[in-house]
Amino acid sequence: MASRVLIAQFMHETNTFSRLPTTLEDYRRQRLVEGEAIVPHFAGTRNELGGFIDAAEKHGWEPVWGVAANTTPSGRLTREAWEHIRDLILEAARKAGRIDAVCLSLHGAMVSETEDDAEGALLEAVRGVVGPDVPVVATLDLHANATARMARHANALVSYRTYPHIDGYERAVQAAQLVEDALRGHKQPRCLLVQPAMLKGADHGRTTQPGIMRDLLARAEAFEKQPGLHAVSIQVGFTWSDIPWAGPSIAVSHEPGAEATAAHAAEALIAEMWSRRTEFSSSYRSIDEAVAAARSGGDRPLVLAEGTDNPGGGGYNDAPNLLRALLDAGIPGVAVGTILDPGTVQQAMDAGVGARIDVALGGHTDPSLGAPVQATAEVRHLSDGTFRNDGPMNAGVQISLGPTAVLRLGGIDVVTTSTRMHTIDLQVFLSQGIDPHTRNVVVVKSSQHFRAAFEPIAREVMLVDAGGLCSTDASRFQYTRLRRPIWPLDHIDRP
Numbered sequence: 001m002a003s004r005v006l007i008a009q010f011m012h013e014t015n016t017f018s019r020l021p022t023t024l025e026d027y028r029r030q031r032l033v034e035g036e037a038i039v040p041h042f043a044g045t046r047n048e049l050g051g052f053i054d055a056a057e058k059h060g061w062e063p064v065w066g067v068a069a070n071t072t073p074s075g076r077l078t079r080e081a082w083e084h085i086r087d088l089i090l091e092a093a094r095k096a097g098r099i100d101a102v103c104l105s106l107h108g109a110m111v112s113e114t115e116d117d118a119e120g121a122l123l124e125a126v127r128g129v130v131g132p133d134v135p136v137v138a139t140l141d142l143h144a145n146a147t148a149r150m151a152r153h154a155n156a157l158v159s160y161r162t163y164p165h166i167d168g169y170e171r172a173v174q175a176a177q178l179v180e181d182a183l184r185g186h187k188q189p190r191c192l193l194v195q196p197a198m199l200k201g202a203d204h205g206r207t208t209q210p211g212i213m214r215d216l217l218a219r220a221e222a223f224e225k226q227p228g229l230h231a232v233s234i235q236v237g238f239t240w241s242d243i244p245w246a247g248p249s250i251a252v253s254h255e256p257g258a259e260a261t262a263a264h265a266a267e268a269l270i271a272e273m274w275s276r277r278t279e280f281s282s283s284y285r286s287i288d289e290a291v292a293a294a295r296s297g298g299d300r301p302l303v304l305a306e307g308t309d310n311p312g313g314g315g316y317n318d319a320p321n322l323l324r325a326l327l328d329a330g331i332p333g334v335a336v337g338t339i340l341d342p343g344t345v346q347q348a349m350d351a352g353v354g355a356r357i358d359v360a361l362g363g364h365t366d367p368s369l370g371a372p373v374q375a376t377a378e379v380r381h382l383s384d385g386t387f388r389n390d391g392p393m394n395a396g397v398q399i400s401l402g403p404t405a406v407l408r409l410g411g412i413d414v415v416t417t418s419t420r421m422h423t424i425d426l427q428v429f430l431s432q433g434i435d436p437h438t439r440n441v442v443v444v445k446s447s448q449h450f451r452a453a454f455e456p457i458a459r460e461v462m463l464v465d466a467g468g469l470c471s472t473d474a475s476r477f478q479y480t481r482l483r484r485p486i487w488p489l490d491h492i493d494r495p
């Protein structure tokens, strides 16, 4: 008899400092795919669901499809969004009658109005439906704020090992193999989670250059070869979340009896994370430095990444200060992707391609971070903003920026959107009639993920702090629920 395996995805990276709640409508606009429709949507993609689809076929499972839900990082999920999507998963499990195993694709830093540890609550609820003996595995983002509650109700937590995250498919295949081994009685995994008194660490998980995160991952993979240990996962945490468990953690799935080996592996990784806690590779430059670099031309684009306005971390995606500075400096050949401004997009749609309109662009979500750019703009291109990623990250997945207008201000083309979305793929520009290869300067709203697609075309990459919500200075935020004492906010001698 084929194993019946519940497969679902429920993802969100919640920035609790954001003033924007995350609604069910946000999920409906970006990704809320129910039941069997998941298969045509994700088959052949490098997403976790693409991995689970292939694994189900390989292992001869009878999949029970729950839901695939994901939307851009923002504030806490409304109670409605959280309960509706949670219940779609629980209902699918209940309706199936018998469930032999569960494969979930989660983020691990989701917070709702009612649950500080939403994935822990979800796993506990799933466990309540399927019972204590059914293998339950979850893939996580490496920026998960993982908790002991998640580990208690899952048999394994398997996190990304790349940042930019380009191994969702591989991690799902790994997690599914563990499930298959458990179903065949070859393994009885259970999960240990250890968390140090650190709010951040391991260079925020960057794997694009040699350094602490790559060293930790190499050690984790060596630990996985020890008898009794399965997946050894490193989560570096998500700083912009005022919950007790924000910060790095180590999850080790292991056999019964290998508790001491698992604990030793976790403690060794944490000791190295602690001793190298000040290693941090990304250095933000000022707007003035960015403009100075933009004045020097080259045969390939300078890529300016506005990491502190990164919607991939909950940034508002409409910080206007860098755009204003480039405009004031008269820099030619610039492409900006993207500025969120649905009102201006509507204005452009009403005026039509070729029209000239007076705009107040960006800066609407929190004007204290920068006022809108006042200018006359030419409408160059209009579209519904949909495209399919063709870069290394989430390849093949369909994306929607919502109604989108390309506006030309001076020498700058701005991809102006209606949905918050970090810039990880060249199609953000190409689908809007802009070839980024030919531009002098390309501005992206991303802190790290952009590197997978944009570093290969860049003459230079520069991270810019143009004044967004996602400052890397943790002391700028008011934490009231975080566990204390914690490094770097408090002085402590050991983790």
Ligand SMILES: [Zn+2]
Pocket: 141, 142, 143, 165
């Ligand atoms: Zn991440």
